[in-house]
Amino acid sequence: MVNFLQGALSSLGRKYVMAVTGLLLGTFILLHAVGNSTLFQGKAALNAYAEQLHSLGPIIPLAEFFLLNIFLLHIFVGISIFWFNRQAHGRYAVQNSAGGKTWGSRTMPWTGLVILAFLFLHLLTVRFVDSNLPIADVVEQTLAYPVYTVCYLGGITALILHTSHGFWSLLQTLGVHHPRYNILMRGGTYVAVLFISLVFLGIIVLLW
Numbered sequence: 001m002v003n004f005l006q007g008a009l010s011s012l013g014r015k016y017v018m019a020v021t022g023l024l025l026g027t028f029i030l031l032h033a034v035g036n037s038t039l040f041q042g043k044a045a046l047n048a049y050a051e052q053l054h055s056l057g058p059i060i061p062l063a064e065f066f067l068l069n070i071f072l073l074h075i076f077v078g079i080s081i082f083w084f085n086r087q088a089h090g091r092y093a094v095q096n097s098a099g100g101k102t103w104g105s106r107t108m109p110w111t112g113l114v115i116l117a118f119l120f121l122h123l124l125t126v127r128f129v130d131s132n133l134p135i136a137d138v139v140e141q142t143l144a145y146p147v148y149t150v151c152y153l154g155g156i157t158a159l160i161l162h163t164s165h166g167f168w169s170l171l172q173t174l175g176v177h178h179p180r181y182n183i184l185m186r187g188g189t190y191v192a193v194l195f196i197s198l199v200f201l202g203i204i205v206l207l208w
């Protein structure tokens, strides 16, 4: 445990922790988008999907506990990198693979904060909501309020920016790169971000 913490506190260790937790969170977001995309087949399809998930029993609270810890680790180590870079360089900067800075890389801590705020609102409106309605109606009722629609749009925009840099960056950190296939892999990360954007933004447009 001490070794793990010491490793996690070194600069390289922190990057690896961010990459591995980012990979797990990215996998959750992709699965969440796939599950939510059932709404495009109608509200009954999303309700059936949610019922199927809930029928998995104790696996769900276990997975939620795991996810919560991964989120906390990602946030905690992210903040420590932010402070370290600020002290070292006077400001935050993440460079992309070519040594340059993109919009996505510049804004990582800020988009991360917006996503965190969005998550609180999201969980309060759809997960810990006091309602006996089927889940699709809960989502529909939430998005019927313009203020929530605007907050959801803000959160999802931040997620798009965050993942547009994050997916590629974590592959670099984990050493998944090859000059011959880099263009393909870069394209793959954009396809994943495009898919997330189309599903989440598509749902907002659908329920407008």
Ligand code: HEM
Pocket (backbone or CB within 6 Å): 029, 032, 036, 050, 053, 064, 115, 119, 122, 123, 126, 127, 135, 139, 152, 155, 156, 159, 199, 200, 201, 203, 204
């Ligand atoms: C329009 C977009 C979205 C919709 C319609 C949506 C829908 C839902 C629903 C219905 C649930 C509750 C599932 C259940 O209790 O059965 C849920 C949970 C959750 N959502 Fe979303 N979601 C959206 C976007 C997002 C985004 C962008 C993120 C991450 C940044 C996210 C993260 C989560 C998390 C962490 C949970 C809790 C998972 C759990 O504890 O089981 N969602 N979402």
